[in-house]
Amino acid sequence: MNVTQTINQGLRRVPAWTLYVAGAGWTAWLFWLGLTGNLGPEPVEALEHEYGELALKLIVLGLAVTPLRRYLGLNLMKFRRAIGVTAFFLVLAHFLVWALLDVQTLSAVWADIVKRTYITIGMASLLLLIPLVVTSNNWSIRKMGGAAWRRLHRLVYPAAVLGVIHYIWLVKGFQIEPLVYAAIIGGLLALRLDWKTWLGGFASSAHAPGGRGRAR
Secondary structure, eight states: OOOEEEEEEEETSSSTHHHHHHHHHHHHHHHHHHTTSOOOOOOHHHHHHHHHHHHHHHHHHHHHHHHIIIIIIOOOGGHHHHHHHHHHHHHHHHHHHIIIIOOOOOHHHHHHHHHHHHHHHHHHHHHHHHHHHHHHHHHHHHHHHHHHHHHHHHHHHHHHHHHHHHHHHHHSSSOOOHHHHHHHHHHHHHHHHHHHHHHHHHHHHHEEEEEOOOOO
């Protein structure tokens, strides 16, 4: 038995609900650290950052589930729903800390969403995730049908892109970390493209009569 098979065998013994418990526990623990002054001199800002970055990490992990199974044989499919739902609630926590503890007034929240582009982008990412979390259940899959459900859940792709753009725009000055997230998300999305079909279609178009790549 190889390492991947051993890991998969161990993962089969772990119930998916443990991710919800771990996510809720870590979220509460970070809030407690902020409340007790253990997140530095700017606890609200630190809490926003911690929730937002953890959400982005889970979104990246959710995007990686299919490539990990396809290319490495590592099977995390049973955890994908829990990963996505936990990521959404961390994005929501990130937003609520900003809105309720940082900005504090509804009018100022709305003004920032409208006027500050990076906040507009972050809000758009959050809104794209809402229909995904609402339909992350077996009843929705049966009601919508598998094909329609999968099409809807492709909204995670633009949500991930908008989320990392929000992060890049948010940080002050040049920082490598958000760019690393951007590169990973870009790579994971590229792995989902059907390159053979895409390149085949491009080649056919290029060599068609009148095409720019027409053979002489």
